[in-house]
Amino acid sequence: DQQVKQNSPSLSVQEGRISILNCDYTNSMFDYFLWYKKYPAEGPTFLISISSIKDKNEDGRFTVFLNKSAKHLSLHIVPSQPGDSAVYFCAASALASGTYKYIFGTGTRLKVLA
Amino acid sequence: GAGVSQTPSNKVTEKGKYVELRCDPISGHTALYWYRQSLGQGPEFLIYFQGTGAADDSGLPNDRFFAVRPEGSVSTLKIQRTERGDSAVYLCASGASSGEQYFGPGTRLTVT
Numbered sequence: 706d707q708q709v710k711q712n713s714p715s716l717s718v719q720e721g722r723i724s725i726l727n728c729d730y731t732n733s734m735f736d737y738f739l740w741y742k743k744y745p746a747e748g749p750t751f752l753i754s755i756s757s758i759k760d761k762n763e764d765g766r767f768t769v770f771l772n773k774s775a776k777h778l779s780l781h782i783v784p785s786q787p788g789d790s791a792v793y794f795c796a797a798s799a800l801a802s803g804t805y806k807y808i809f810g811t812g813t814r815l816k817v818l819a
Numbered sequence: 820g821a822g823v824s825q826t827p828s829n830k831v832t833e834k835g836k837y838v839e840l841r842c843d844p845i846s847g848h849t850a851l852y853w854y855r856q857s858l859g860q861g862p863e864f865l866i867y868f869q870g871t872g873a874a875d876d877s878g879l880p881n882d883r884f885f886a887v888r889p890e891g892s893v894s895t896l897k898i899q900r901t902e903r904g905d906s907a908v909y910l911c912a913s914g915a916s917s918g919e920q921y922f923g924p925g926t927r928l929t930v931t
Contacts, residue, residue: 709861737918748823748910748922749862794861800918805850806875807920809861 708732709797711810719818724782726813728795731776735797739807740769740780742791749794753780785817821845823923825911831929832901840896840926844913851894852920853886854910862910868894901930 710729718724728738736757741749755762755769755778762769768781782789792814796807824843832838844851849870854862864878868888876886883901888894898905908927912920 711861739919741922746924748825748912748924751919751921754919796861798918804875805852805867805869805914805918805920806864806877807852807862808864809854811859811861 707811708735709795709808709810711793711795711813713813714811715814715816717816717818718785720787721784724780724785724789724815724817726780726782726793726795726815728778728780728810729776730778730797730808732797732799732808733776734799734802735808737798737800738769738771738778739796739798740767741794741796742789743794743812744791752793782815785815787817787819790815790817823911823913823921825909825923825926827926828924829927829929831931834901834903834930836901836930838898838901838928840898840909840911840928842894842896842911842913842923844892844894844911845921848913848915848921849891850914850920851888852912852914853894853896854912856908856910856925865896898928901928903930906930 740752743749771778792812796809798807851868853865867875871891883899886896908925910925912922914920
């Protein structure tokens with residue numbers, strides 16, 4: 706049973722446009738969420754986080770939105786740049802239960818076209 | 820640099836052999852995690868240390884896998900009697916109290 710799902714395996718976006726990456730989860734205990742970017746042959750790079758007490762967090766070109774009732778979060782990248790081309794993972798944890806164990810989605814490969 | 824480092828970057832071993840994978844976390848981070856990533860999948864949680872103790876080892880697939888962190892800093896993941904199905908990228912991450920985790924570059928393990 707996959708508790709964190711990224712249903713789009715790939716996404717192509719034109720440079721300068723908005724990229725929207727989606728993530729759904731099933732466990733209502735999840736209260737902290739992370740987004741990572743991964744280039745080939747490298748470890749995942751932390752991008753942005755959001756706690757369940759918020760519905761939005763912004764850091765430069767990256768904004769994460771959380772809809773708790775729908776158990777859905779999304780990462781917006783504006784404007785998209787060719788260097789953003791990578792695999793993006795969302796991850797979730799139930800920090801309030803005292804665990805820092807994260808469950809990752811299967812990733813979405815973003816390609817930004819110049 | 821001050822990031823998470825992992826050694827070796829690549830390890831090829833024969834089925835049945837024993838391997839050790841090392842992780843040097845970011846200085847001052849008390850939390851350390853091991854994950855395994857197979858092709859086309861996200862990182863899969865193996866074990867989490869808070870200080871020297873394993874706070875959650877529920878992700879270790881079986882008793883061939885073991886990890887230690889004796890002084891609360893460097894950690895070693897140990898795999899006994901390796902099997903071809905153990906082939907994957909093994910990722911280590913360290914974190915502070917915020918819950919964020921910072922990953923190392925990984926060790927690619929190939930069991931032949």
